[in-house]
Amino acid sequence: MASTAPLIHHSQIEDQIEAMHQIGYAYIPQALTLEQVAELKYQMDHLEGIPESFDRDRAAQPGVFLEKHINNAFNRDRSFFDCLDIKGVIEIAEGVHGSDCHVIGMTAWVTGPGRPDQTLHTDWKPVSLPDDITADPRVRIPIFITTTHFYLNDMYEALGPTKFVPGTHVKQNRPEPSEELSILCGAGDAVIFRSEVWHRGTANTSNENRYLLQVHYAQRMITQKFPPYLNKFQFEPHVLDWATDRQRRLLGGHQKGAYD
Ligand SMILES: O=C(O)CCC(=O)C(=O)O
Ligand SMILES: [Fe+2]
DSSP states (O other): OOEEOOOOOOSSHHHHHHHHHHTSEEEETTOSOHHHHHHHHHHHHHOOOOGGGTOEEEOOBTTBOOEEEESOGGGTOHHHHGGGGOTTTHHHHHHHHOTTOEEEEEEEEEEOTTOOOOOOBOSOOSOOOOHHHHTSTTOOOOOOEEEEEEEOSOOOGGGOOEEEOTTGGGOSSOOOGGGOEEOOOOTTOEEEEETTSOEEEOOOOSSSOEEEEEEEEEOTTSOOOOSSTTTTOOOOHHHHHHOOHHHHHHTTOOOOOTTO
16 A cells, blocks of 8 residues: 655745755645646647657557657646746745746646556756765755646546655665655645655556646756757747746746856
């Protein structure tokens, strides 16, 4: 029987940020309304992959699971664009990465029945220090990249929840599988996690599709990943017309700084 991850919502942003340092993730319940959830799923169902953008778009076939993984989702529909700075999430992102942080990617991801387990991994470990060093309370590793998962299903074990091993962002070795805990949250809930925490997506053994929206944030100095590269990615003009000042910055409209 899988164990369930603690999902604690701290009402103060400072405490949400502290959770990022202590356990590696924070929970934002009902980050999206159920109307947003329904619209995002509808749009995901109707998106078509753009191969040059490294999208994956594959229908289910006998022995092959459905998978749609669409990059630059903010460029595809207003419902995705509006998820650039969801209340309760953006304050944490700005709090951990700085007020000049930006979005380095947004993916719409549908995985059908038959999706296999991932192995436990970190998405990126920019600073690797011995465990006895990171155990020293004077050592606090900056948070370089975070990912927000907006879950668009009510999650249950067979649908393939994300599993986390809380607190392992400061551990060098892969934790034991027995330590992992399932994120069983409701549709519209979000979890933001730092790139070093050990986690994995798990097998979809249900008979329904799993819908996930990922928003990746980072310190400004970390480059944005909006493929295709070498001048080929273009913002849709109407997308920039939608943007508030903060959304423009999140998309890369920065003040001049070092190296510019
Ligand atoms: O599907 C998930 O819940 C997690 C996916 C993930 O960790 C990854 O693709 O790096
Ligand atoms: Fe991952």
